[in-house]
Amino acid sequence: MTRAWERAGPDRRIRFAVTAATVAVVAEVALTAAGLVAGLPPLLVWLPAVAGVVMAAQACLFAAADTHGALRRFWRRLAAGLAVIALAGCSQAVDVATAPQGVLPPMSQRTLLTYVAAVLVLALAVLRLPTGSRHWRHRLTEAQDIAIVMVAAAVAAAQYLRSFTDVSSGVPASWLNLGMLAIGAAGLIAVVKSMVAGHGLLARPVLWYGAAAGALGPLSVPMMSVLKPWPHLNGSAVVLPAAGLLFCLAVREQIRAAPAPRRSSGNLAKVGVRRDSYVPLVATTLTTGLLLTVYLRTGDLPPILLGGAAVLMMMVVARQAVALSGQAALLGRLAHQASHDTLTGLPNRRAFTAAIEDRVADGEDLTVLLLDINAFGAINDGLGAASGDALLRAYGERLLATAGAGALVARLGSDEFGLLAPAGRAGTLPEQVLTATRLPLEINGHDLLMETAIGVATAAAPQTGDVFRRAEVALRAASAAGGHRVVCYDTLLDQQSGTHARLAAELRHALDDGEFHLLYQPIIDLGSGHVTSVESLIRWQRADGRVVSPADFIPVAEETGLIVELGAWVIDTASAQAADWHDRHGPHAPKVAVNVSARQLLDPALPRTVAAALARHSLPPHRLTVELTETAVFGGGPALATVRALAELGVAIALDDFGTGHSSLSLLRTCPVDVLKVDKSFIDGLNGAPEQEAIAVALSGIATSLHLRTVAEGVETAAQADRLRDLGYHHAQGFHFSRPIPADAVDALLPAAEPAALR
CATH class of the missing domain: 3.20.20.450 (EAL domain)
Incomplete structure (x- = not known):
């Protein structure tokens, strides 16, 4: 089978793996259903169980061969963990074959420890996978999510210790309970990691499938209790094929996401707030459901459950407070990005025209300067885009220093800038700007002399479109004339524009x-x-x-x-x-x-x-x-x-x-x-x-x-x-x-x- 696997293409191999794992699940379900109405050989249910896990391990090895770096190590660790689970399944099958009469469902201490070791390897693989974002707010909410889940898990564990201590086994009940709690904790770690990993190397569905597979481990204990009247059936055997199928589906998502996994918005990652988090909702929902179930069954709620639920609610409130502050920071950042140029940090065209509208509404007189750097394209091509970007930043800083207080400097386009000032500065400001922009700018070891065309429009409480349009007409005239010059708008320019x-x-x-x-x-x-x-x-x-x-x-x-x-x-x-x-x-x-x-x-x-x-x-x-x-x-x-x-x-x-x-x-x-x-x-x-x-x-x-x-x-x-x-x-x-x-x-x-x- 290994040679056929290697000869097949990636799509065919993963389809084969998913199909084989699905067949194992169907076979296990069919055997379990048949075993509820008739006797079966006890070892029969273990064949699809072990086969499904082995197929999942093989699929993970395929994913490892198709990736590199941290991803390759992740899939190799998953394959190792699944191989140990398959070994544990074989060990439990031996327990079934050699168990003395009356010990049902049989599980030796060796088998339990093998299961625990396997799930810990799987949890380690997930924990060692980088999540990407390192913003302090993201780290804080991630820690809060983990704490919330641990508190919810502690509440569930307390109830578990009270409910499942009577399950018969080949090991003492205390060992079984501790082992199942360890398996459940490892599964919870995978769940939390899946919920908080929004910017890592894997697509989100990959981790969700893995988390679901990890959560199946603790289900084997209640399945033991449910299947206790049928000694030829086993809770672990029922769970294992489904876990194998989920891992195969995770590998399929990995193949579909290659070569570039889907990532969350870069802007959100910079602020450190995830697009969504279901941890508080899931934890509180499950805990509430547990409390309601216990109350309906017993008519009472133990103090440990009430205390745990209260602590959980307080932690959820604190978690949501941090999330809301992060959302506020995100909204502020997005508002700034919408109104500012990302390269220079100056206001953009939208903010510039909005400022004109605001000053017009306040009845202010305006002076609008529009500036264009002559031959910027030649400089950008000759010295490179990095030098061109540095030039634009330095040019904007010089305009800010020249304009002074009360003036607004904006970058309107590629090499076009705008300057908005009170009308009282119309006489001196254009010449000041022209003089300042005539001085060389030192960019990456080059002294660059810039020629600037400046169009000026001044109006007393003008219409917004008029003053900006007039400045544009004046700028076109200055650019057409060439050289380093200022052109102030007059009505003749409109005539020339029409002639043009x-x-x-x-x-x-x-x-x-x-x-x-x-x-x-x-x-x-x-x-x-x-x-x-x-x-x-x-x-x-x-x-x-x-x-x-x-x-x-x-x-x-x-x-x-x-x-x-x-x-x-x-x-x-x-x-x-x-x-x-x-x-x-x-x-x-x-x-x-x-x-x-x-x-x-x-x-x-x-x-x-x-x-x-x-x-x-x-x-x-x-x-x-x-x-x-x-x-x-x-x-x-x-x-x-x-x-x-x-x-x-x-x-x-x-x-x-x-x-x-x-x-x-x-x-x-x-x-x-x-x-x-x-x-x-x-x-x-x-x-x-x-x-x-x-x-x-x-x-x-x-x-x-x-x-x-x-x-x-x-x-x-x-x-x-x-x-x-x-x-x-x-x-x-x-x-x-x-x-x-x-x-x-x-x-x-x-x-x-x-x-x-x-x-």
Whole structure:
């Protein structure tokens, strides 16, 4: 049978065990029923009894093989205890076979001690199983539960000693009584452990089945009394198969609960209060039933029973008082969690808006500040979620220190905070907050400079939705403007917000109707004056002839997500033009650069979009350059992975506005860069003091050392072009050479025509 057991799968094995134990119970019931009306061989009832226990021990060994750690030790101890019970059953069967006439039901001292040892092993297995929660209130209520059950058990034991001292046996009545009391105490320990174990390793039904099995032990004594007229039957034999079946059912629950046992609510465990406890109810109910039974049978209640019942009731009252205090603590914690942010401990959006409502109801004037941390996502991706969380906590603490008394600081969302203060502070508070948030925060060894957009709305006893909505409108304006700034609400912002919404709707139609086109700004070789590459720039001209500035529609496209589709159109159109120039001008054709936004870099499909455009137009990858800003890839993560995927296609990568973003030099080690486009702000300082040229010189030297190509942006004079050439720059672009022009105008600047003037 062992080999078949090992070959079977977990589900089949446990079904087989439960089925076999059920057959043993049915057989025992059938034999007992038959023995009530006819004689049977005395040993016959012991066959299903021992078989049921053996099957339960085998099931526990299977559970041990399927678990590890404390659970494996638990199931092994249960298997050992059941094996000893099976041994005790065999010993009692021997007692039956060898008992002298007149001693019924026979039980030797050896058998009784074996039963006691077995049940103590089972109780030890349950006691050694961890319960999980270590909160002081949980430990206190657990101790109270145990004490309540022990008092109830003492009351029951007193009555037991009075009622069952006349059961005949092979051992003295005192030995039998003490042994049965020990078995009953062990069973009670298992029951209490099952009731108080709500957060342990086992699912609750596992312990309940085990507790029920442990409680069957003391039932064998009254069964002996009941079956005394039938010497061929035995109370222990009747009880054992049922105990074996209950243990098999416990193993089945263990299999169903794997791999993760069900646990109670983590919030409840933190407070230390269990979801429910039936110990007081069960103990008082059973004790009351015992008192009522004794009174109905004898017409009197012994003083020991009355005294025990009184002590029990007082203990139950104390237990419930502790439980009620725990429930109050739980409710307070849940109320705090419902109104506060778990990360920072600050009030959340619900509490913030409720505070506005309360102050409005009191007729107070309000100042509402909404704050948003710029580029928080890049920092969170680049330094990790732990650093991002630490940043949010430190940022909230700084706001609290800056806001002072009388102000409410809340975390409203991922990187959005709110500040509510009296209207009298409207003039100074925004600038104070702006100054405070400009200072660096030290997070895990990094000094981080944060740019904060702040929207401010002030109103005298406003409508709740109005003041909050106005602050949101102001915040959107501050975020769209970029940088570290405060925007106060005025009615013009509402008009701009409406314009923004209309522009977002019109963008979709413009893309469908072909209202966009590309212009190209040449990049010049400073030595030869030839055009080596061009930067493609998108323009929007409406059907009615009106031109919409990129400064107006690009932020809207970014916010709505349409920038991804718009960017794909730019990549395809620029690639088609680059392929046309390559076909007509060969090696003298200019390379074409396209600008890619931070939002596009977060699109995992961008490399496929570029690869498809290259394949569609048969454009060699090195003829296309992807321009991006340092800020877009500073945080690493998905954006940097996208850039690396683009580089693997063979396209060139250019860093635009180099020198003005985050951590520029460290970025050169991680990002596969080919071209540095030096920002116009450094070019404007040429031909001035030596200090003004120092950065331009340093950037050129760094690029040369790293074998990168440099392009000077924003060249507006011949003097700047000459100075750049003297400083070692080879490429430049700007209005001095050409403004953005159509594709056919670029043809006029290619080598077939005169080189572009350097004057």
